[in-house]
Every structure is written in C-alpha cells, then in structure tokens.
Amino acid sequence: MSNVPSDLGYTAEHEWVTFADGVATVGVTEHAAEQLGDVVFVQLPDVGAKVSAGEPCGEIESTKSVSELYSPVDGEVVEVNAEVNDDPGLVNTEPFGTGWLIKVRTDGEPTGLLTAEQYAELIA
C-alpha cells in the first residue's frame, strides 16, 4: 500500500500539491511512481510558462510508458526542480520530497483537490 501523507492535497491524476505564500508545489504521488516504474526522464515546463488547472504541462517517461503531468492549478511556473532533470529516479525514491516537480504562483488557494483520505480511497 502506497504512502499518502495526510498534509497534502491530491488530484485524480495522481499529483500532490502543497500551498504556501501564493505558490503551489506540485509532484506526483508514490502510487503514481509505483505504477510508472523507473522514471527515466521528466519533461517540465519552462519557468515563466502559464499553466491551467487540469491541462498537461509536462511528461514523465518511464521504462514502460509515458504519462502526462497535469497542473492542478492556474498560474505561472516560478520554479522547476532541476535535480530531477539530472536524476529522474528521485520521482521514484522521494516522490513527496526531493522528487517534487514544479512550483506555480497562483491566485488564491487551489480548489477542487482531494484530501489524503479521498485520494487513498481512489487508489485503494
């Protein structure tokens, strides 16, 4: 059973989100990383790119498949995780930590996120 930290928000597309000082930090869940298998390449948006909630903004390639990264919020990308460019395996080993993917400046708190409980139910 995958880890689902209780202090994060989640999307049905298996992203997690935290929000502080107008910036949402986004990554993919441990469950998603397990389903993908070994991540070999993560294509992230450029800093400054405008992203929309529910729209794809990047790609995650693993040995067996590729899946899209969806932005959970509307806003502007203010930072991307350079470390996962060099070591995409961080998505597998530290999905909720150093394997985070993008930070998005957004107006107001993200809406429509699943709670940890709801997300755990989704992947059960």
Added chain:
Amino acid sequence: MSEPRPTPLHKVHEGLGASLTDFAGWLMPLRYGSETAEHQAVRTAAGLFDLSHMGEIAVHGAAAPDLLDYALVGHLSKLTAGRARYTMICDADGGVLDDLIVYRIDDDDFLVVANAANHAVVLAALTERAAGFDATVTDRTDEWALLALQGPRTVEILRRLTDAPLDDLKYYSSHPATVAGYPVLLARTGYTGEDGFELFAKPDAAEPLWTALTEAGTGDGLIPAGLAARDTLRLEAGMPLYGNELSREVTPYEANLGRVVKLDKPGDFVGRAALAARAEEGPRQTLIGLVGRGRRVPRHGYQVLRDGVACGVVTSGAPSPTLGSPIAMAYVDTADAAGELAVDVRGRPEPADRVELPFYRRER
C-alpha cells in the same frame, strides 16, 4: 475476459511483493522492485525469471521430424537429439504465426515452445498440419513450469546445484539433469542476450527450485526479474517480440530473419511458395535499429520520419539501461534511403540515428 491464470510460482511472487500484470491470460510478475536494477543484474550478474506462461507442445512419433519439416519453416529433421533451434511457424501466405524454440529431446520426441499469446494458434495449426503424419501433437503447458536463469554468473550459480556437465552444454542445446534434487530439462537458451539456462520443471518443483536457485545465487548478485526487464533485455539484444516485430502481416524476411526459412530443405512446407516468392522479390519493408539523440522515447506505433516525411513505424521502443539512450526497432519502407531520420514522439520529431542491430552484444 476471464481471470488471468496464476503460475506455479504465484505465491513466491506475492511473497516478493511483485507488481503483477495480466499477460496473455496469465498473472505474471512485471517487476519485483526496480526494473532497471533487474535489467542490470542480468547484464552483470544473474536474474531469475518465471516463464511458466510459455506454451509447451510435445510432438511425438516416428514421423515427428517430417511433420515439423512440413509445419514449420525450419529444417527440424536435421536437428540432432539434445539440440534446439529458433524457428517460426507461418501461414500459407508466409505470414508469421509465431516464433518458436524447438528442442529435439530424442529421435522421435520434440518439444515446441510457443509464446503464451500464440499458444492456442500454434497448437491448432500443428494439430491440423499433423493430419496424415504418424505423429501426435499434445499440449503439455500445464505439465511444465519454466524458470530462466540468465546472466554472466549463471554457470557458477548453477554448478552449486547440479552435477550436469554445464561446460559441455552448448548454446541452443538441452539435457535432462537434476538441479537441487529435482529432475529438469536444462536448456542453454534465453531471451536476454546473455548466457543462461532455462529449466523446464514439474509444477510442484517450481517453488523449491526457485528457492534453491535464489539461495545459491544471492551472494553473486542474483535477483528475481520480471517481464519489464525481460522486454528491455531482449530489445537491447535485437530479439523480436511477437505482436511487435512479428505478426501475420510480415514474413520472416521483413524481420531480417530470412535465415530461419530453409527453402533448400526437401519436400513441401506450409508457406513455401509464398516465402520463396518473397525471398526472390525481397522484403517489402525492413526492420532497423534506431538510437534517439534526445531523451524522449520512441514507443510502439509511433511514426518514423525521413526528412520529415513518414517512412515507417516503431515496433518496440524503450529507454536502454545499457546505452543510456532511447532505442527502438522500426519497420521502414527501405533501409538504405538517404535522409535524416526522426521519430514523431507525440507530435514532436525527435532525431534518431540508424544503427546496426543488436544494440547490445555480450563479450564472449
């Protein structure tokens, strides 16, 4: 669809926490942990696979050699007892029904190993083609578990568990042996590009054999390996996969495997006329190897472009753990045309270079 069948090693896979997947009607381990680590273990040490989904079909009788010469494209009657051959079964139009390994156990006794997905097709075709031959075709899939031990440390590991003369057992040969106290057919075959053995065992011996092999090999770096690693290993080794490189839509010539078609063998065989014609006129497309220059990975079904114009389709693609780049096999209209190759990876062309297959060849 009915529930996928568990193999005789199902409890072992569950105990190891494997990610399981429905593969051709069987519940198979996709990976146990990191598929990249499993791939590397096979390249550098050893990996242990459960291949019990493979179809085993026994062909027995005085005319078994003649039947196989008629039913398959190879010259199986020439095979000596104890040897094995990679071959194919085609339809009358020359289209590939399956690729096979045929083991000659004895003069009148052969074991045909088919892909799980094609097992029923191969069994039906062999049975139909056996009409008029003094030979029987019997499905033995339920009577065999199949374990594969693959990698450069294989011989050292296996030597601890058997008295069989491993050094005398050549590539593509088989021998009845006792391993860890269990009778097996020990075959020096595989699908990884490494040295290795496949062990045909009785289903109730599968678990203790797995345990014995694991205990004997763990100190050498042996780990269990799943179908995900098996796929990247065979792709690096340039080996075709039915449903990807092989299908009824192609003959062996398109897949660069015309060498398995023995047009010089005596007598008729299913597909002879069509295959002779294809050999004469040349393949209609050519299977090539591609290495991507970037990091985005060509996948099965993606278009190949030459100077921006569609010229073929990717049959298999994956990030290569050994090369560190994306690799792919693809059918193109003609291999020798000049021009810059690329693969359309979800709308964006990714430049790729044509390379000779295989992508990886082990040092001998």
